[in-house]
Amino acid sequence: MRIAYIINSVEGGGAAGPVPAVTRILRNHGADVRVFALTGRDRRGLPAMLDAGLEVSIRPDGEKDHLAALRWITESLTAWRPDIIWTSLTRATLLGQIAGQRMGIPVVSWQHAAYLKPANRLLLRARQKRSALWIADSHCVASLTAARLAVPAERLAIWPLFSADPAAPQATPWQPGEPVRIGTLGRLHPVKGYDVLIGALARLKADGFNPPAPFEVVIAGDGAGRAVLEQAIRDAGVGNFRLAGYTENPRDFLAGLHLYVQPSRSEGLCIAVHEAMQAGLPTIASAVGEMPYSIVDGTTGLVVPPNDEAALASALARLLAEPEQLATLGAAARARALDRFGADAFAAAGADIMRRLPRP
Numbered sequence: 001m002r003i004a005y006i007i008n009s010v011e012g013g014g015a016a017g018p019v020p021a022v023t024r025i026l027r028n029h030g031a032d033v034r035v036f037a038l039t040g041r042d043r044r045g046l047p048a049m050l051d052a053g054l055e056v057s058i059r060p061d062g063e064k065d066h067l068a069a070l071r072w073i074t075e076s077l078t079a080w081r082p083d084i085i086w087t088s089l090t091r092a093t094l095l096g097q098i099a100g101q102r103m104g105i106p107v108v109s110w111q112h113a114a115y116l117k118p119a120n121r122l123l124l125r126a127r128q129k130r131s132a133l134w135i136a137d138s139h140c141v142a143s144l145t146a147a148r149l150a151v152p153a154e155r156l157a158i159w160p161l162f163s164a165d166p167a168a169p170q171a172t173p174w175q176p177g178e179p180v181r182i183g184t185l186g187r188l189h190p191v192k193g194y195d196v197l198i199g200a201l202a203r204l205k206a207d208g209f210n211p212p213a214p215f216e217v218v219i220a221g222d223g224a225g226r227a228v229l230e231q232a233i234r235d236a237g238v239g240n241f242r243l244a245g246y247t248e249n250p251r252d253f254l255a256g257l258h259l260y261v262q263p264s265r266s267e268g269l270c271i272a273v274h275e276a277m278q279a280g281l282p283t284i285a286s287a288v289g290e291m292p293y294s295i296v297d298g299t300t301g302l303v304v305p306p307n308d309e310a311a312l313a314s315a316l317a318r319l320l321a322e323p324e325q326l327a328t329l330g331a332a333a334r335a336r337a338l339d340r341f342g343a344d345a346f347a348a349a350g351a352d353i354m355r356r357l358p359r360p
Helices: 019-028 046-051 066-080 090-103 118-126 139-148 194-206 226-236 250-255 271-278 309-320 323-340 343-356
Strands: 002-009 032-039 055-058 084-087 107-111 133-136 156-158 180-185 215-220 241-245 259-262 283-286 301-304
Touching (some): 002 019, 019 046, 032 066, 084 090, 156 343, 194 309, 301 309
16 A cells, blocks of 8 residues: 655654654555655754655645645656555645545545634535545544534544653653753744743742742744744743753753643644653643643643633642652653553554555
């Protein structure tokens, strides 16, 4: 079976990240997989694909020239002649569906987003029958996909896009005399809610919060929102907040923290928060996407309402007041991540998908 895996880009930190793990399962079941990216963007996701032995074709042009992109897809697929078109994210899905319809090739589509732009939602709902199978990256996204796109159960599957690695670097427990290192990992975009985190820290400062140990906050990530966040940090006067930029080694970054925060306004599975749990970190996260199902409030971390500076400030104050308890919460978080998202569960979900694929 030949599978053409069409993605929007090979950008680091996006939907391209899980491609090596997903395609490994597909190839283990005998599939020949080739990746087609509609554009390169920063190309930070490409090295991992090449290291996995994948052949990747990247269209060098832009993100708005949809007709030209459709021609490129059609020409590429005509030359390679896949049995299945596998798509990820809205642009790749819509163009892949059109190409599949024209060429008589069945389409399988990922659904990652907990939030869809209204126009994209309408388009995907109108064309949902053009994908023979929809795959949600989490149980929460499966529920949203069924409701928003009207995808029936017989054409909807779930493959949680995280495979916990017990060999991943582990965070070192906080020790008296050192600052509590708080971090978060992701692109600098309003959906990640980093402005809410800045606002929460400003509230703690205004309230005269005085924890038993000093603390510092760092974001590892980059994006178009950097200048806005830098100004917000200056305006809030939170000198212990730093933007570290993109990291090539997210696992090492997480292992250097004591506490992880994910203040997102919207998420699907959110791989970063699960990687933090895998590293043995307690997590404070907003109640969106899969996060409130993965985090056991009060046991592995804390869950707060999205877009709520006061609630986030209260959660930070609660955990920072007893930094010696962070390692205990982190150990419980790691155990939960390994239990829910172990390699065997990931492989079993992929095998179930393979059984449900349309056959040539």
